[in-house]
Every structure is written in structure tokens, then in C-alpha cells.
Amino acid sequence: MVATGCSGAGALFGDSDRQITVAMVSNSQMQDAVELSGQFTEETGIDVKFVTLSENEARAKITASVATGGGEFDVVMISNYEAPMWGEYGWLVDLTPYMNDSPGYDADDFVPTLKSALSYDGNMYAAPFYGESSFLMYNKKLLADKGVTLPADPTWPQVAEAAAKLDTDNVSGICLRGKPGWGEVMAPLNTVINAFGGRWYDEDWNAQFDSPEVRDAVQFYVDTVRKYGQPGAPSSGFQECSNLLAQGQTAMWYDATSAVSVLENEDESSIAGDVGYLPAPSMAKGGNGWLYTWALGIPTSSDKHDDAWKFIEWMTSKDYMNYVVEKKGPESVPPGSRLSTYEIPEVKEVSAPYSEQMLSAMNAADQSRPTLRPVPYEGIQFLAIPEFQDLGTRVSQQISAAIAGQITVDEALDQSQKYAEVVGESYQEESQ
Template identity: 75%
Template sequence: MKFSRPRMFGALVATVTLVMTGCSGAGSLTGGGGREITVAMVSNSQMQDAVALSDQFEEQNPGVSVKFVTLSENEARAKITASVATGGGEFDVVMISNYETPMWGEYGWLVNLSPYMDADPEYDADDFIPTLKTALSHDGSMYSAPFYGESSFLMYNKKLFEQAGVTLRANPTWPEVAEVAKKLDNERTAGICLRGKPGWGEVLAPLNTVINAFGGRWYDEDWNAQLDSPEVEAAVQFYVDTVRNHGEAGASSSGFQECGNLLSQGQVAMWYDATSAVSVLESPETSSIAGDVGYLPAPSMAKQDNGWLYTWSLGIPTSSKHPDEAWSFIRWMTSKSYIEYVSEKLGPSHVPPGSRLSTYELPAYKELAKPFAEQTLTSMQAANQLKPTLQPVPYTGVQFLAIPEFQDLGTRVSQQISAAIAGQISVKDALAQSQEYAEVVGKSYQREQ
């Protein structure tokens, strides 16, 4: 889809008005006359590994030092969006995703990285998983480079399944998953973990794939909002009931990190979420069930192939004063050699997954990845951002809508869903309010038709 610059700016008003605290000016001179670049990243485990290993980058790039600003997912989205949209210049490198990249590339907010990649044959951009490469491109050029990529699947504790004598078939439906969650739910262990934390990139990520599976959609082809449709209501009611009845305690405040901790410590039996979670689950350092995790594709209903497609990637805002140094950092953190370095230095379980095809040929990682590699790559390659739903829609994106308004719209809707999970309102009331939010956005597109 194409969007006018006024539409993009209008959609970001709520974000841009955030106070930009805790961010120093980017591209400053260090005391020794070198260059300092500021890198804004999400504080997930693989990103923390990069911070810990960044001395290697500084050794390889004399005169360039790195200042990291690591933030929680919701905070990172808000601060990075506000800075890039206004040309604030706080950051030289920003961690974004396949939601932001094509739009921001179209509006000239990001540096085109393809010339850098093309000038460096050793970097091998063709090694990126094709669906990710496409998802991070605008008009044939890449505007960010994937650090790790992911789809979604169902992860489960094999020992708990064996002890309870329960199984799931190779391609389970959501009701089948809920039935097993009920059987495994007890005083010691919750049956399943599902995100309930507010945020368009938190609870709505898994929930949108459930809506897709049930045959639901946010809008019909004419931009009429559909959040109060029978299909969407059935999906959301199912999700809320499942996590309330058989899910983790405090589900309305649980996100990716919280669910990962619970499954890795044997406190929940199943978890539906990102394939990148294998880095936590298969590491003996962080997981008590490493080697005992099973993996199944995203559950189905009316629609098959419901895994999402997502990547945390690195881009350079056009407001950066030192784009060449910024590219040097991106090259370091998204290269084949970085992946090999992580494997050697920290172990194969720390390798950022799902970005490069060659990752799955590294001997150490290949051995570790046997239980999940095929499922990960199959899910990523099957995810279709252009046709995410059973019925036709005017938008693209699997677990998000690739429209600029979705940051605000999705956040508002997620707050309603989270309130329903917390038992503060009914699903019907949550969707009635969400429908009103969606109608406002839909009408703005209808006026343009």
C-alpha cells in the first residue's frame, strides 16, 4: 500500500508527543577525537548478547565507540518512532521491524542499505531468508538488515506431556490445544502461556494469528471495520477463556519475556509464540527443560498456515550524522561472522535464529537446532504477508496491519483485550469499543477511495 506523508505524520502524532527522556545526542565526538554512535535496541536476550560482545566491533573499528540504549519492546517502539519521525537525531542505528521498514523507507526516513550491501560481497545479502529480505525492502532496496527472524509455533514440555499421557497431532487445532491445556492445568503448572500484556506487538501478535485462524479480519475490502464480527468475537472469546481458565497467573501483564521464563522453568506446559524463543528454551544456562521441548506449527481452524512473519532488524535514520560508522556496526551485528562468533563465544543456543540460511549449516547450531530448525524455516517460508486472512482484506501483514495507524489503533485495541483477560470487562464490550476505534481509521481510508 502507498500512503501520503500527511497520513503517516498524522498516524504518529500520539507517539511523537512522548517525552524523549534518557536519550543522548547521537554521533558525538568522544574525548579522544573518535566517533561515538548511539544504538537503540530492544532489551531481548539476543540483543543483550550483542551489547556484551560489542568490544569486538570497537576493536575492529578503531576510533568508533558505541553507546547502547536498550529499552523494553513497547518503550523502544515509542522512542524510536518519535525520534525517526521527527528527525530528532538521537540515534544512529535503530532496531525496528518489517512493520516499520517499508513505510519508513518509502518516506525517506531511513538510509537505503542496498548500496552498502552491494559494495561488500562478503556480507552476502542473498543469504538472508527470502521472505525476510522482501519484508524489509521498499522498491527493490533493503532499508534495514535482519538481526533475527521469526515465525510462530506451539512449544511444549515433552516430559509433562509424557507424565500426563497426553498428545497433540502434528497439525493441531486450537480447540485441541485448549483441551490439552485443561488436562495439564494444575496447582503447580499452568496448561498454557499466552501473551496478555497490552501493546500492538505484545498481546495482539499471537491474538491476530488466532483471529486469522478463525476466519476473522480487521477490515473487509471496503475498509468496513470487522472487529465485532462473529468470527473475530469467537476467536477473541476463545483466547480470553483459554488463558483465563488454563493460562498463567497474571496473564494480563505477561508478554514474550514472561512466558519464556515460565515455560523454560517448567511452570507452564505449553506456549504459543515466536520461533525465536528457542534461544531461551534450548539454552541449559537459562532453561531447565533444554532438550525436552517439542515444537508444532501454529494451530489452525478455518484457515491453515497461521504462523506470523517478523524480524527485529537494524536501520539507519537519515538524521544520523555518521551513516558510514552506523553501517559498519550493522554489518558487524548482522553478518555471518557475527553469528559464528556468538556460537564460538557464547554457545550455539545464543545464536540469533531465522535471519540467514547459512546459520542452519553451522555444525554446532545444526546439532542444537534439530528439533526446531525445519519447523522454523517451514513456518517462515509459509507466512504470507500479502494474503494473511481467509477472506480478502485491503491491508497486508500477518500479526499486524501494515498501515501507519496501527501503532495507535493496535495499542488501543490491545488495552481493551488485556482488560478482558484481566476480567475487568467482557469480550463483547472490549470488541464494541475496539470496533469504534477501527471505524475511525476505516472511514479515513474510505474517504480516499
């Protein structure tokens, strides 16, 4: 665990008896917030102690703390997977009254699908810091040099065919996550399963990892990344693939739309301004972009709700977006949370290549109908059930092992079927 007291512990502005502890994921936009948080301390007199962790570590640490009422965190970074469930359980503070009482905060400015995804019973239990769907990103120059073109709405076989033509000893044809974790390899893979017409469970909670649709999808994913994917694929996540595409070491990447903050930043990307964007590839099902947000909530176990809200208000406000433009540049603005962000002139200019594609994918994402055939769960790249953290992680370990060549896809799916059956049976018993 890495603790960063960038604006905390009185390091910059003197000692204070008002301090909050904020647990966050260590992605680039969050690191920017840590760096810029001196403004918050100066304006409010509230010191901030940051605890920044990798995605898998953050999920485990924050979940354990909030679920047990540990009380060590006053603000936690969570997603649209946790927020509605934790709101229902009473683990999070209802933020709607705070939002309504904060002049100019304007919760209606949030992308509508995100606002809904972070709500339980009509009230928001977390505020989005950034939002994302998923799309296919590619190096325009590499494709042009190889004479490779992609249709405006590609299928997965068309993407694999292009990856085969683009793959060389020095540049991989495509980058796809292979790192274990329900929010790592399972995020893109679940959308591939959806595209192929697969699902985790049928309407009666019968596990479906033994279905031909799921098998075809997983075999395709594993084969594609093994043949044309990046070196070290079994340990590659969002950050690794982001670095590879930004430095011209992979030709394509299917992942989160939030990657634009790196890819279009000239300080971080050698291909800024030369990136193409296409919708999430389709198959039997189209419209496969996921919906995800990193958001900020207040555990009910915190005894500093008001100060915690002041920090959330600062970090998710319209003013913060403009402050990032001023201090870090428009490429660094947290993407996809507020509609008004894309009316800021500097942001509107730099986001022209991708903003329409990103926002349309986010607005079209329907968590209530993620699959071709009916399912008893919600969620696109995850299942919105409490058991998914453990189940998704277990399945992801099997998939990652198949990508590593340690087991076959059939072996991975056989074991995943057993894991899924245990969870499915518990829901079948509840319905009897």
C-alpha cells in the same frame, strides 16, 4: 530509558571521536550483542553507546525520534512493520548500496521472506538481526507424565483441551500473552483471529470487530488464558512466558520461534532438550505462523551513515553468527535471519529439533494474504498501515482488560469496533 555504554565512551579502548548511538530492544540476543561489541570497537575504532529499552518503550521512543528527525540515534532497531513504510517516507537510509559494496556480506543469504519484508521498491531499508515465525512449544515431559498427546497439526480447540488436562495449581496449562501493546498481546491474538476466519477490515475498509469470526476468536483466546493460563496473564509478554516455560511452570506456550534461543540453552532453561515444537494451530484457516524480524536501520537524520553501516554490517554478518557460537555457544545464535547459520555444524546440531519447523513456517508466511477472505491490508500479526501503532495499542488495551476480567469480551470488541471504524472511514474517504 537505560543507557549501556558497554563498548562505548572509550570505556574499554580509550577515547575516540568516532562514536555512534544505537537504540535497541533489550531482548537476550541484543544483550549478547552489547556484551560482544568490544570486538567491533577494537576492529573499527568506533565507540558505541547503546540505549536498550523494552519492546513497547523502544517502539515509542524510536518512532518519535525517527519521525521527527530528532537525530539522536545513528542506528535503530525496528521491524518489518516500520521498515518498508519508513523507507517510503524517506526516513531511513537505503542499505542496498552498502550491502552490495561490502565484500562477503551476502544479502541473498537472508531468509527470502525477511528480505522482502524489509524492502521498499526492491531495496532493503533494514538488515535482519533475527527473524521469526510462530509455533506451539510444549514441555515433552509434562505432557508424557499426564498422558497428553497433540496431533502434528493441532487446532486451537485441541490445544485448549490439552491445556485443561495439563493445568494444575503449580503449573499452568498454557501461556499466552496478555500484556497491552500492538506487538504484545495482539501478535498472537491476530493469528488466532486469522485462524478463525476473521479479519480487521473487509475489502471496503468496513471494520469487522463485530463479526462472529472475530468474536469467536477473541472469546476463545480470553477464555483459554483465563481458565488455563499463567498467573498475572494481563501483564505477561514474551519474556514472562519464556521464563515460565523454561522453568517448567507452564506446559505449553504459543509464541515466537525466536524463543528457542532461551528454551534450548541449558544455562537458562531447565527443559532444554525436552521441548516439542508444532505449527501455529489452525481452524478455518491453516498456515497461521506470523512473520517478524528485529532489524537494524539508519535514520536519514543521522550524520554518521558510514559508521552506522559498519556497525550494522558487523552485527548482521555471517562472521557475527560464528563469533556468537565461539563466545556464547550455538544456542545463543540469533535465529532465523541467515540461511547459512544452520550450516554451522554446532548450530545444525542444537537446532535439529526445531530448525525445519521454524524455517518452513517463515518461508510459508505470506504477508500479502494473511486472512481467509480478502482484505485491503498486508501483514499477519499486524496491519501494515501507519495508524496501526495507535489502533493496535488501543485494541490491545481492551483485550488485556477483558483478560483481567475488568470488562467482557463483548464490551472490548464494541469499543475496538469504534476505534477501527474511525481508521476505516479515513481510507474509505481516500478511495472516493
